[in-house]
Amino acid sequence: MTASNEPSAHPSGNASSEGPSVPIHLRPARDGDVPALVPLLLRLKRLNEEFDPLLKVREDADEQARHLLHANLADPKAVVLAAEGVGADKDKVVGVVRAIVRERPFYVPEFEGVILDIYLLPLYRRRGVGEYLLREVSAALKAKGAGVVTAEFPSQNEIASRFYQKRGFRPITAIHARSL
């Protein structure tokens, strides 16, 4: 999977309707990527912590992320895609999307593809790469039987909220919390 038909050496330029102007190479993640994926997931969780104190990151979060990623990579219901950079970032993982197909016992479509995490290093943002990741992960989830795609993210995460809203997502359920 290549994000652009016209790769450029520098991560610059404006987004076009044909794809992201920052070329990335998107591919299924493998076990060898886990050390590179863990810091990306942790960056995302720490960002979420900034949005909400009830999302305080655990001290052993990196170990948890490692276990979770290995489990996902062995799970046929999960999709983990790694985005590799270009130019100086060639062969470097600059983004990740993690999703899972989950059964909906009471509703149709019976299976939903849930996007659990999506993260891009700042240099790669706002150039359509996220949209490309979303398109590709949606296709992978559909291929695994999902009839609807959902995204889980903190309510206070404005970036995620706007990103998904712009792509036609709307809230259908909400998780409300209070400390005990």
Ligand SMILES: CC(C)(COP(=O)(O)OP(=O)(O)OC[C@H]1O[C@@H](n2cnc3c(N)ncnc32)[C@H](O)[C@@H]1OP(=O)(O)O)[C@@H](O)C(=O)NCCC(=O)NCCS
């Ligand atoms: C969410 C993310 C993957 C989107 O990737 P992207 O390449 O920036 O997205 P695109 O270029 O395809 O789309 C950009 C749109 O996303 C939204 N967006 C992205 N960054 C934003 C920001 N800092 N503030 C507000 N909206 C933002 C906007 O709707 C934006 O459209 P606009 O540029 O016309 O305003 C990326 O911004 C990211 O990694 N953010 C930090 C992690 C995160 O919050 N992940 C989601 C929670 S799981």
